[in-house]
Amino acid sequence: MLLYGDEATAIERFANAPDPENRIPTEQEQTILGRPGRESRSPTTPGARNVVPHVILELSAVTLAPSQAAAVQKEADPVNKSVVPLTKLRSGGDLPPSWIGGTILARRPQSPEIVFIGRAIDTLRYEGVEEEWFQHLPAHFGNTLALDLSIKALVAACAYKRSTPNVTSGDCYQALALALNAVQANIKQSRGEANDDMLASTALLARFEGEVKRNYVPTRLHVEGLATILSARPATYPVTQLARDILDFHAGESAIMACIQDTSSPFENVARAYYTNDRLGCSDSDRAQLKSLSNEVFIRLPRLVRLVRSLRLQMPLQHKVLLSALKLSENLLELQDPQAEEMLLRNVKLHTSSDSYADSLSRQSLQFACYKDFEALANYWQSRLSLLRIKWRLHGLYNELGGVFQPSLGPIIDEMLRLAKNILMCSEYAATLLLNKHFRLFAHAMVIVWGVTMNVPEAFGHDQARNGRNILSSLLLQRVNRALKAKPAFTAEDINIAAEIFVGGPLSGRFAELFGL
Numbered sequence: 001m002l003l004y005g006d007e008a009t010a011i012e013r014f015a016n017a018p019d020p021e022n023r024i025p026t027e028q029e030q031t032i033l034g035r036p037g038r039e040s041r042s043p044t045t046p047g048a049r050n051v052v053p054h055v056i057l058e059l060s061a062v063t064l065a066p067s068q069a070a071a072v073q074k075e076a077d078p079v080n081k082s083v084v085p086l087t088k089l090r091s092g093g094d095l096p097p098s099w100i101g102g103t104i105l106a107r108r109p110q111s112p113e114i115v116f117i118g119r120a121i122d123t124l125r126y127e128g129v130e131e132e133w134f135q136h137l138p139a140h141f142g143n144t145l146a147l148d149l150s151i152k153a154l155v156a157a158c159a160y161k162r163s164t165p166n167v168t169s170g171d172c173y174q175a176l177a178l179a180l181n182a183v184q185a186n187i188k189q190s191r192g193e194a195n196d197d198m199l200a201s202t203a204l205l206a207r208f209e210g211e212v213k214r215n216y217v218p219t220r221l222h223v224e225g226l227a228t229i230l231s232a233r234p235a236t237y238p239v240t241q242l243a244r245d246i247l248d249f250h251a252g253e254s255a256i257m258a259c260i261q262d263t264s265s266p267f268e269n270v271a272r273a274y275y276t277n278d279r280l281g282c283s284d285s286d287r288a289q290l291k292s293l294s295n296e297v298f299i300r301l302p303r304l305v306r307l308v309r310s311l312r313l314q315m316p317l318q319h320k321v322l323l324s325a326l327k328l329s330e331n332l333l334e335l336q337d338p339q340a341e342e343m344l345l346r347n348v349k350l351h352t353s354s355d356s357y358a359d360s361l362s363r364q365s366l367q368f369a370c371y372k373d374f375e376a377l378a379n380y381w382q383s384r385l386s387l388l389r390i391k392w393r394l395h396g397l398y399n400e401l402g403g404v405f406q407p408s409l410g411p412i413i414d415e416m417l418r419l420a421k422n423i424l425m426c427s428e429y430a431a432t433l434l435l436n437k438h439f440r441l442f443a444h445a446m447v448i449v450w451g452v453t454m455n456v457p458e459a460f461g462h463d464q465a466r467n468g469r470n471i472l473s474s475l476l477l478q479r480v481n482r483a484l485k486a487k488p489a490f491t492a493e494d495i496n497i498a499a500e501i502f503v504g505g506p507l508s509g510r511f512a513e514l515f516g517l
Helices: 005-015 066-080 114-127 133-139 145-161 169-190 196-213 220-232 241-261 285-313 319-333 338-345 371-400 410-425 436-455 469-484 492-501 510-514
Strands: 030-034 055-058 103-106 349-352 364-367
Touching: 114 133, 114 145, 133 196, 133 241, 145 169, 145 196, 169 196, 196 220, 196 241, 220 241, 241 285, 241 371, 241 436, 285 319, 285 338, 285 371, 319 371, 338 371, 364 410, 371 410, 371 436, 410 436, 436 469, 436 492, 469 492, 492 510
Parallel strands: none
Antiparallel strands: 030 055, 030 103, 349 364
């Protein structure tokens, strides 16, 4: 792939900009990224940035003209000096099926842009996403012009976000325009049969706007595009690990956005094979099971919130709609696995909390073996607590209709209290994470816990005089503001409004605006 005119202008500034950390891993012809075997993986240290492995060059001069091979080798020499032996390479994360013998072979790019491709790899490390779906990208470099330009657009956006010298927002949007044109051309050529390269291109572009604006919220239209691609695939289309990882990456945030937009989840019509647990028997099967359950709840939750909102807006209450909402909530509450939760909790350690609010709440903090364990448990608790709040609200609506049979709310309140306390004990660990996605999801979790304290204050031991409530409210408000970095900071009233949104309340407020209302 060659650079022409506008593309060269848009890319040149940041492709050749000096790297402040002097990290330029390189790839040409055949790139092999080392990966250890499953047995050699070590837990991720909380708060530490995972390091993407060095790129090992395997230059093949056979396919190059002599002069071209010499030029490539000259540019690669400085990198070869710092190559790390394969036995020293390490990376956490789950190994996709394409890893064979601890390595993966990346395809040859369409052009010899060695340094630029290196910067793309380096961006994965800098952004802390090398254990997410982005880990599959090296195997797809050079497959299509659309994917390559999408990578370039996101690298530009990340460089601009980091205030890299000589990179402007104009450069970023020019790179985006080129990528979008290539994606549209690819769609026309594929006749609607979008492969994984197209899926990855769309997922990359979903992050672009959030990086440039520094609010890190994915673009809703691109997230909907991901769902459209997946739902359009026939049942015979192979379910790849890349596709599963992309859906997993977006399931939680897309649920928040759908609730705020008063729509169903865009992933609701995607085949369940993309998010159900198919890894039983693996060492991390409990983690995979909880992630699968939470993803399914996230995908189906927005429809339930929408039903409750329609009930609250209709006067008088529609008995048939209420029964439909109750049935859906009960079905979703069955998506649980206490045994998997208990097994994964065995890897979690309890530490004495250093938080200034700890004495009034809990003196303990949860420390996870790796962020993947945190993600599985926190998402499971968060999605389930969201359901229980809705169930509690539906019971109230049922009473308004004069329902004859009303099951006890005791078990619901007990579980709400347990889950809320578990989420609160995750706070210190969550603050050490690197992915902006985790900050936004945990801010949502704090909003849900806030809602529990509003709905059932007695569950936290607060009396009618609100004794103890102010301390907990201050903690939750602090955590939301720390995660979202909003200016001006969110107020208690902002969080009150946000908490109501997720039990069918009015669509308004600053939290909703952040996620694209």
